[in-house]
Amino acid sequence: MxxxxxxxxxxxxxxxxxxxxATAVAHGGVACTWVQATDGxxxxxGVAQPSRTTLAELRASGDGFRSSGGVGTVQIFTDKHWIVATSKYFGTPDDARMLTDSVKSALG
Known part of the structure; x- marks a missing residue:
């Protein structure tokens, strides 16, 4: 970070x-929150390793990127994991790439 x-x-x-x-956590995953010291x-x-069926359902229902109210959300799917990242700093998927690539790398 x-x-x-x-x-x-x-x-x-x-x-x-x-x-x-929160959905990732509900599927046995984890979520972390970071706060920007200047503006809050x-x-x-969030990261989860749901069942293959649930992962396929999430993949089918989820957009790779969406933005609403100035907040961008990126969803990334690997063979086993679902990664979601949300922030006003994510105007495009590329804005989150450094962080999501770091998560993917940590997952192996």
Missing amino acids: YEFNPNFGLVEQAPAPGSLA SRIVI
Whole structure:
């Protein structure tokens, strides 16, 4: 995260109910929230390894990128994992690439 923006700090905060990150947690995954020290904006990243059936359902129903109200959400699917990243800093999927590539790398 420091390379992305050194003004973000990790906080202990559950993802918003109904959010994709909360859905990742509901499927046995994890979610992390970082807060920007200057303006309080957030980056939330969730990762889950759901069953093959659930992963296929998520893949079929999810857009790779969507933006609403100035907040961008990126969904990435690997063979086993579902990654979701949400922030006002994500105007395009490329804006989140550094972070999502780091998550993919950590998953192996």
